[in-house]
Amino acid sequence: MSSKHFDTAASGWDKKSRRVQLAEKISAAIATLPLNKDMDAMELGCGTGLVGISLAPSLRHLTTIDTSQGMLDVLKEKISQQQITNISPIYCDILTEEYSKKHDLIFSSMTLHHIQEINSLLHRFADLLNPGGYLALADLVTEDGSFHDKEAKGVYHPGFDPQELGKILSADGFTDIKSDIIHTISKPEGSKNSYPVFLLTARKK
Numbered sequence: 001m002s003s004k005h006f007d008t009a010a011s012g013w014d015k016k017s018r019r020v021q022l023a024e025k026i027s028a029a030i031a032t033l034p035l036n037k038d039m040d041a042m043e044l045g046c047g048t049g050l051v052g053i054s055l056a057p058s059l060r061h062l063t064t065i066d067t068s069q070g071m072l073d074v075l076k077e078k079i080s081q082q083q084i085t086n087i088s089p090i091y092c093d094i095l096t097e098e099y100s101k102k103h104d105l106i107f108s109s110m111t112l113h114h115i116q117e118i119n120s121l122l123h124r125f126a127d128l129l130n131p132g133g134y135l136a137l138a139d140l141v142t143e144d145g146s147f148h149d150k151e152a153k154g155v156y157h158p159g160f161d162p163q164e165l166g167k168i169l170s171a172d173g174f175t176d177i178k179s180d181i182i183h184t185i186s187k188p189e190g191s192k193n194s195y196p197v198f199l200l201t202a203r204k205k
């Protein structure tokens with residue numbers, strides 16, 4: 001989906017209970033990593049901050065990155081209303097624009113399938129993590145292409161095989177590579193169509 005689509009969807013994003021439920025599951029799964037208040041973290045594709053706002057209290061600082069200004073504006077409003085002091089939202093495409101800040105944790109929720117050059121993205125994550133830093137990636141397990149509308153633009157992958165992503169991470173110098181199915185989405189809500197979601201975690205050597 002294009003950033004225009006996400007700009008338009010931003011104000012109603014949190015109104016879909018399945019998104020909020022999924023974000024809760026992803027946040028809880030990421031929170032099983034040894035997070036601490038010394039960690040400087042980054043979230044790629046933060047959207048309205050459903051995952052980031054939940055994890056920020058366990059971290060020193062969180063940079064939330066997105067390529068939809070509409071999503072970032074909703075997140076900024078929440079930051080202001082909730083008087084959150086340790087989240088910095090920024091508009092950036094880390095594959096094409098300058099971004100070199102190093103982090104102790106990088107996480108991402110349901111964003112990878114919107115990024116075409118997945119190998120380049122994983123290499124970027126390796127570059128942007130400090131030694132010993134953690135990576136946590138949540139996305140759809142390979143599906144039949146029915147999760148998004150056929151006309152949707154900017155959907156580059158029908159989910160992923162987490163084992164295959166793990167092989168790329170291993171070649172990029174990650175260790176402790178693990179993946180689990182942490183949730184199954186029913187879409188439309190209550191239907192029999194079910195889409196498993198994985199969380200892949202790894203540690204930079």
Ligand SMILES: C[S@@+](CC[C@H](N)C(=O)[O-])C[C@H]1O[C@@H](n2cnc3c(N)ncnc32)[C@H](O)[C@@H]1O
Pocket residue numbers: 003006019023044045046047048049050051065066067068071092093094108109110111114115
């Ligand atoms: C499906 S939404 C998920 C939002 C949020 N992570 C959540 O779980 O509710 C995908 C998000 O990724 C963002 N996105 C897409 N391509 C991106 C890119 N190249 N860099 C950063 N963000 C991107 C979109 O703007 C959108 O906010």
